Amino acid sequence: MSTKKNTAASLSFAPNIVVAHRGAWKKNNLPENSIASLKEAVRIGCTGSEFDVHLTADDSLVVNHDAHYAGLTIEKSTYAELSxxxxxxxxxxxxxxxxxxxGMQQTKTMMVLEIKPSTISKERGQYLAEKVVTLVKQLRAEPWIMYISFDYDILKKILELQPGAKTAYLNGEKTPEQLAADKIWGVDYHYAVFKKNNSWIADAQKLGVNLNVWTVNNAEDMEWFINNKFDYITTNEPELLFDLIDKKGR
Incomplete structure (x- = not known):
């Protein structure tokens, strides 16, 4: 049996609700979405580290939040130009x-892979999803990955290519019932959506739809989502969230 298979078989993500948004970058002034911010999320024990994926003009998959980098449009630039x-x-x-x-060098922190919708076309977004899943399978990284996206069709494409994959929707307009019907694993909405649609929390829990929320950065909001028993809280302040969890003995 290969080392990769042995490592994947031993995955046991940290038993907490903390997902570092673009890695754990803020406290130490690291670049967002950097390898350093991923390593820091792992070091402090986050159960997940979120990052954002785009496709370059020459079909390279790169990690960056915005559609632009260094004044260049990622989808219209080559990796050589960007790097x-x-x-x-x-x-x-x-x-x-x-x-x-x-990320596969460790077994405690899952990688929450956000596929950004294409700014060029829906078809390009579908191609991006295919490229990502192909790479994940090539590396045998499936056990480490949760996929998230604002593009519902991208999530459906992922499930077509990798049935049973952990997928969560970000945009905020679909009910837990709609997600469950399409076999979407999780609801991952902005905190304001859940506060406006309070009943969706109980609906998701009843249906077995995973609950995640973004991006929660102050103690009062964190307390609210802890008390409502969310599975994950995505934050730019993972250290603060850990402090609150420790105080509550969760």
Missing amino acids: ATKLSNGEMLPTVYHYLKE
């Missing part, structure tokens, strides 16, 4: 390949 500008800590702009390879 000419390094991150603030000297890292190269991460490829998804290298990001996943780093």
Whole structure:
């Protein structure tokens, strides 16, 4: 049996609700979505570390939040053009390949992979989803991955290519019943959506739909979602969330 298979078989994500948004970057002033911020999320014990994926003009998969990097539109630029500008800590702009390879060196923190909708076309978004799933399968990284997206069709494409994959929807307009009907694993909405649609929390829990919320950065909101028994809380302040959890003895 290969080392990869042995590692995957031993995965046991940290038993907490803390997902670092774009890695754990803020406290130590690390670049968002960097390998360094991923390593820090792992170091402090987050159960998950979220990151964002785009496709370049030459079909490279890269990790960056915005559709632009260093003044260039990612989808209209080559990786060589983009990587000419390094991150603030000297890292190269991460490829998804290298990001996943780093994340697979450990077994406590899952990688929450956000596929960004294409700014060019829906078809390009579908192609991006195919490229991502192909790479995940090539690396045998499936056990580490939760997929999230604002594009519902991207999530459906992932489930077509990787049945049973953990997928969660971000946009906020679909009910837990709609997600469950389409075999979407989780609801992952902005905190304001849940406060407006309070009944969706109980509906999701009754249906077995995983509950995640973003991006929760103050103690009062964190307390609210802890008390409502969310499975995950995505935050730019993972250290603060850990402090609150410790105080509550959760």
